[in-house]
Amino acid sequence: MNTVVSIKPLLAVLVSLVGAFFILFTSSKRQNLRESWTFIAAFIKFGIVLSMMPVILHGKVIKLTLLEIAPGLSLMFKVDFLGIIFGLVASGLWIVTSLYSIGYMRGLKEHAQNRYFFAFALCLSATMGIAFAGNLLTFYVFYEMLTISTYPLVTHNEDEEAVKAGRKYLTYTLSAGVLLLFAIAATYLYAGTLEFMPGGFLNGHNIPIGVLQFLLVAFLIGCGVKAGVMPFHAWLPSAMVAPTPVSALLHAVAVVKAGVFGCVRIIAYVFGPVVLKDIHMWLIVAYFVSFTIIVSSLFALASDNLKRRLAFSTISQLSYIILGAALLSKASLTGSILHIPNHAYMKITLFFCAGAIFVKTGKKNISELDGIGWQMPITMGAFTLVSFGMVGIPPLCGFISKWYLCLGTLQAREFFFLFVLLTSAVLNAAYFFPIVYAAFFRQPAGGRPAFNEASLPLVIPLSITAVMAVIFGIFPNFTFHFFDLARNAATTIIAGM
Amino acid sequence: MEFFLGKFNYWVYIAMMMIGFYAMIAKHNLVKKIIGMNIFQTAIILFYVSIGTKKGGTIPILEGAGHHAVAPESINVAHYINPLPHVLMLTAIVVGVSVTGVALALIILIYKRYNTVEEDEILRQLS
C-alpha cells in the first residue's frame, strides 16, 4: 500500500475549527460577515478534501501522525477509500446546508444564530475528524466531539421540548460513547494496536471468541446508537424539534452518518470478514438490522409529522448500510458504502423540502399538505423526484446502491435479506407516495393555491441536491468517483490488504 | 499476662486515645471536644516518649565530651536512651498547642456569633 504523508487531513479538520471561532467572535449584528466566514471555511474545506481525492483514487493512502497520545498510540489521520467518501459527502453538503441555513434562520428570525453557526462548524470539524481518523482512538476523540457539538443544535429552540430532546440525545449518545470507550480500551489491551486496516486488524491475536463477540456487540451498540439502530433509536425522532437544517445535518451529513460510518469501520476495518465469520456473528448482526429496516418503515407509515416520517425513514435506510457491511460480500459492501453518499444527497433534499414548506407555510404535518405541490412546485418536484430514488427506482442514485445491495445478498447466498430489501422498498413507496399524491392530486379546502415558492436560499440548495441525486444515478462516477471509490474500498476489504 | 505487662505503655496510650476519641465524638460541647482532642494528642506524645526510653538508660549526653575526646569504643549505646523521639515530640507539642490555640480561637468566635458552645444548639441556629 502506497502511503503519502500530507498535512491536508489536519487542515480539513482545522479549517472549520478556526472558522468556528471567527464565527463566534463576530458580532451578532454583522450577519453578512459571519455568514461569509461560514462560506469561506466551507469552500476551503471542500477544496482540501477534493484535492485529496485523486491521490486516493490511485490507490494511495494519505497518512499524518500528529502527536502521541499514549505509548504506541497516536492521534493519527489516515485517508483511505472509505474515509474520503464520507469526507467528500460531508464537506460538499456543508456548503449547500450553509446556504440553506442562512435562508432558514433569517427567514424565521431565529435567536442565537452565532451559537448556531459556531456549533455547526464544530460539528463539521468533528465529522472530518471521524472521516479521516486513522485509528479507533482518534475516531473516538472526534466522535465524542461530535456528540457534544451537536447538543447545542438539538436544544437550539430552548423550550421544554427542545431541552427534553437534548437530554434524551445526550443520555443515549454519552452512554453509547462510554460503551465505545470500553470496547476501544479492551481492544487496545488485547490487540496492542488500534489502527484501521482494510480487512480488520483483530485477526491473528489469539483473542478468545467470547471476548471478540462481546467486543463486537459493545462496538456496534456504541456506534449503532448514533446510527439509530433499533432499539436505540428513540433519540432521533425526538431530536426533530431542532431547526430543519440541523435535522438535515443530523440525518444526512454528520451525526447518524458518523454512526453508520463507525459501524462500517468496525465491521470492515477492525474485525474484518475473516474474524466476523469465525465468530459467527455476521448473520446475527444482519438479522438484527433487518428488523430495524422493516419495523422503522412501519413506524414511518404511522407518523403524520413530516419530519418524523423522514426520521424513521432515515433509521430504516441507515440499517441498509449496516446490513450491506454485515453481509461481507464484495457487492454488498460496494452497495453499502455507495449508499452513504447516495442516501445523504437524497435525504438532505427531503429535509430541505420539509424545511422550505415549514418556513413558507408553517405546516408540519402530512395531512395539511393537500395541494401544496401547486403552491411550491419546485420544492415538491424535488421531493417527488427524490422519493422515487428512496424507493429505488432508476435512474436515481438510490437504485444503484440498492441494486448492489441486492446483488450482495445473492453473492452471500442469503436470500432472506433480498426479501427484506424488497419488502422495505415497497414500504418506502407506501410512505412516500401518499405525500406526493396529496401534494399534487388532492384539492385543499380553499381551492388550488397560487404559485408562492419559498425564498431562493431555500430553493437553490434543494434543487442542487435533487439534481445531484439524479446525476449520481446516471453517472455514478460524476466528479467525485463515488462508485469507483466504493468498489475499491470493497475490494481492499475483501482482499484484506 | 506477660503480653499485657510487657507492653503496658501501649495499653496506656491506647486507653488514653480512646478516652480522647470518645470525647471528640460523643460530646456536644465544643470545649469538651477540644479537651478530648488534647487527650488524644497527649496519648501519642506519651507513646513516643515511651518508645525512646529504656530501663536503666540515661540521658544521651557524653560527660566531658567538650574537654577531651571520648574514645568511641568506650561508649555503650545501650546505656543511653534514644533522644530522637523526644526531640520529635517537642515539635509535636508545639503543633498540638497551635491546633488547640486555633480551636479555642474558633470557639471564642463561635460563642460570639451564636452565643453558645453546644453543637446541636449551633446547628439548630444554622438551619
Next chain:
Amino acid sequence: MIHQAPILTIATLLLTAFWVPIIGMFKKESAYYIALAAIFIAFAAACGTLYSVLLHGPIHYHMGGWPPPWGIEFVIDYLNAGVLVLIALISFLTTISAKKSVEQEINRDKWPAFWSLYLLLIMSLMGMTETGDMFNMYVYLEVSSLTAYGLIAMGEDGALIASFNYVILGSVGASFYLLGVGYLYIVTGSLNMADLYRLMPGLYHSKVVFTAFAFFMVGIGIKMGLFPLHVWLPDAYTRAPSAISALIAPTMTKVSAYVLFRIILSVFHIQFSTMIIPAAKLLMWIAAVGIIYGSIMAIAQKDIKRMLAYSSISQIGYIVLGLALANRMGLIGGALHIFSHAFAKGCLFMVAMAIVYKTGIRNIDEFKDLNKKMPFTMAAFCVAALSMVGVPPTAGFFSKWYLVLGTISGRHWLMTAVILASSLLNAIYFFRIIEKTYFSSFLGGGGHGHHKTPTVVMTEAPAMMVIPILLMAVGILAVGLFNFQIIHHLLQFIVPGGLA
C-alpha cells in the same frame, strides 16, 4: 542558583509570610502584592526545579548540609517535580484571580492576616511535595491544616463550625499519621523515606508494619477527603471564602493524594499492599464506593460550591482507584488524574468564585442566562465540565482512558463499570448546569424560538479574574493534548520495575 531552587520555593514563601502582616499594618493593600510577588518567585523556583530534574535527574537537597538519615532531606524526583510546578502554577493563577473576590468577601482589617496564612498554606503544600522525611512531612501536613482552618473560618456564616469540625477531624488524621511514623520508627529506626524503602522488605511480616500502614491510610485518607472519611470536606469547601475554595480544592487534596502515592510506592513497596496484605483491594472498593457516592451526592446539590465539593470526593476516588489497581496503566492514570483534576477543579472553583463575585448567585437554578452575562467565564466552565465528564480532547478523558485501561488489564470489570458509570453521572450534574445556563431562555414561555432574545447586558467579571480562569481552561486542554509528554517525562518513573 538553580541547585538552591528546591529550598527557594519554601523559603521565599515562609519569609514573606512573616513580613506580610508587619508591612500590612501600615498599608493593607500592599499585602496582596507582596504575596503575589512571593508566589511568583516560588513558581519560578518550582519551574527551575523541574527544569533541573528533567535535565539532570532527581535532586537530593540536604537541609543545612546534614546528610540523611540524620538530616532532613528534600527529594525531588520526576513525580513531585511535576506536582510542585502544578501547585505553584495553580496557586499563582488563583492568586491573581482571587484579588477582587478577597477584597469583596474579607474584611479589610484582615487582609494582611489572610494573605499571610495564604502564603503559609502554599508553602506547606510545597513542603509536603518536596520533603523526603516522614516527620518533616507531618509538620508540613499540620501547617497546611492549621492555615486551612484559619482561612476556612474567614468564610461566610457557618464557616466557623465547618472549620471547627475540620479541626477535630484534621487533628485525628494528623495524629494517626504521626502514630504511623512512630510505629515505623520503632521497627526501622529511621524517618527518611529512601532509608525506609530500603529497610522495609525485611520487615514485611511484622505486625507493627501492618499497623503503621493502617494508620497512614486513615490519616492521609482524612486529609484527602477519601470516602468515608470525607465528612469535613463538603462544609469546608462550601463555607470557605470563594478564593480559598478555589485554592484548596485543586491543591490540598491533590497533595494529600500525592502523599498517598509516596507512601504506598516509595515508603512501602507496592507489593506490600498487593501481596502481603489485601490493602490495594480494600482501597479499590473504598474508592469505587466513594466515586459513586460523590457523584450521586453531587447530583442532589443545588449550591454550586457544595456540588463541586462532592464532585471532588468522587474524583479523589479516581486517583485512589488508579493507585489501588497497582498496575502500570492504573498508576499512570491515577497520577495523571492528579494533574487533570487539579486543573479542572481549580477552573471550576474559580468560575464559581467569579460568579459569586459578580452576581452573588450560588444556586444552580438561578443560573439562567449567565452565559450572556459572563460569556468567557461560562466558556471556561464548559471546558472544565467536559474534562470532568471525560470528553476528549480534555485532560479528564485521558486520565479516564488510562484508568479504564488499568481496570481492564487487571480484569477488574466492576471497576471499569464504576468509572464509566461515574462519568455518566458527572455528565448529569454538569450538563444540568450547562442546560440551565445556555438553553433555558424560553423555558416556561411556551415559545418556539421565534421571539427576540431577551436582552441581557454582558457584565463579565474583571479581566484580572477572567484571564486566569481562561488560562486554567487552556491548561486543561494542554494537559489533555500533551498528556503523553507528561507521562513520558514525569509519570512513567513512578511505576516500579517489574509491574505489568
